[in-house]
Amino acid sequence: MRTHTCGDLRSEHIGQTVSLCGWVAKRREHGEKLAFVDLRDFSGVVQCVVDNDVDVRSEWVVRVTGVVRARPAGTENSTLATGQVEVGECRVEVLNIAEPPPFPIDARADEVDEGIRLRHRYLDIRRERMQRNLRVRARVNSSIRAAMERQGFVEVETPFLMPSTPEGAREFLVPSRKEPGSFFALPQSPQLWKQLLMVAGVDRYYQIARCLRDEDLRADRQYEFMQLDAEMSFVTQDDVLAAISEAVMAAAESVTGVRPPEIERITWREAMERFGVDKPDLRFGMELVELTDVFSATEFKAFAGAASIKAIRVDAATYPEQAAYGRNKLDALTDRAKKLGAKGLVWLKVVADGQVESPVAKFLSDLERSELLARTHATEGDLVLVVADDWATTCEVLGQLRNDIGRPPVHEGPYRYVWVVYFPLFVGADPNTGRPRPGHHPFCHPHPDDIDKFESDPLSVRALAYDLVLNGWELGSGSIRIHEPELQRKVFNALGISDEEADRRFGFFLQPFKYGAPPHGGFAFGIDRLTAILAGEENIREVIAFPKTQSGADPMTNAPTPVDAGQLAELGLRLLPPPAQ
């Protein structure tokens, strides 16, 4: 039906007779004998000059046949890729009429309520922004596939219907028709399958896999999301990191045209010490400064005896507004710190001559004050925020405040990828059992140097577990897995899981490991998140064709919907009465 696409016409096409198909983006009439019709398809927009009276309106579907010609001098449009040319002597064939759209099919729809965009997603996707985002996503997918294939990974598809496992995220359940009362679960991730594929000798598995988790939605979370899921046999942590880095860098290069530099690494411990979070945003400074020893003999009660005292400096030159916060804002920051778990927040404003203005100024010795300013490099106009608490609380609270105050929107460059390695194997204590809980999942391999600390100091045991972080967003995580039954039992014991319980909860998973499991490890990262950042979006819904709203519904199809009684009966289900008012 067409010889070219709208967005592709350039001066080199001048003189050619072309046929184009698309939607009427805009019509500008100048009397009966002249009209400009902007024709849009996926590739862009081109101006068609119609000098006969054809009635075409917004979003009508038309086929235009005409001759490409240079625009008359002075009428070129530099804001349009096709703006040097136009299609003249146009014959317009109406292929379909259309009602006026509920919102303009152009950049103005960026301001339209997202619910309305989602209700008419097929119109939203006609827009350049969405066309671009879907194509970015396609490039990400295909370059990841190519990178994994290049490295010898084999794509294996795994089941969508699998047994429910109570661990981890809440699952979507699928009732069984043939076995009423029994259910399948949809995969939170292909974790189970990929480790079995290692036992099965596949050696290098990957899949661009859909994962489903019935947890509350966020800007970076949907019920359904896509992961690059991979697993490798006979590898070290370095091998896994290298393979995944290659896929990520290839994906980034395919979108931005620039291959990112080698992805840097930081230990979990260092991330917490310097940035106060396990997904540090390296695009800005404001790092945490260690002050514990400065106040080792302080008279100031709130600092005396604190296990950890740290500060961040809000630089007046970089953050003039925040550094000059008044009393109300500082009180709000203090409330925020308390909500995050700190006992309090001490703020100090640096004034002239190394003096500070602070509610606690009179409690600090001259030496303490001058050392605090020296360590934080604070100068006149800067704001210093200090937290004194246990190590984890101090780090986490200041890390959150650092993000609150300084973090740019996630999509703003430069892109700063970082591997966070050696996560703790165990975290905190289960409030019920008093035992430590797994930091990641109970199959992570402990760091070989730390295995003798299981009993003496379990919380200091590092895992061969790692996260990939981009601009403060967690892209994904992985680990080297335990393949030795004896070590696995040791980890279960530390977690307070008996052999019997382990067998009951994980037996179907552990049984195959008895038949010769190779050393293996893997990784999974979220393609929606990577795509959003590479596309310059701060919300993964913008890179998903048909996403759900925050409440988990689809305004276009109205899913989820009730089903009729017959469907329920066939599945052996009956609904509970609605909860009382």
Place this chain on the structure above:
RNA sequence: GGUCCCGUGGUGAAGUUGGAGUUCACGCCGGCCUGUCAAGCCGGAGGUCGCGGGUUCGAGUCCCGUCGGGACCGCCA
């Protein structure tokens, strides 16, 4: 489960101390217009102020509830 923000013709906004469904821009319909480009000029149509209740002589405005959308906390091993 919780905190906060938003909801006014098709779209986006404004609406002051509670005083007439009022206003602006875009879109839509009709007319004019031969070089515009988010064209211009003239005219017109279009409303359950999300919904329900309350306070009041009177509610878009205040209060309570509810629905929908969004950000976040919990949750996401």
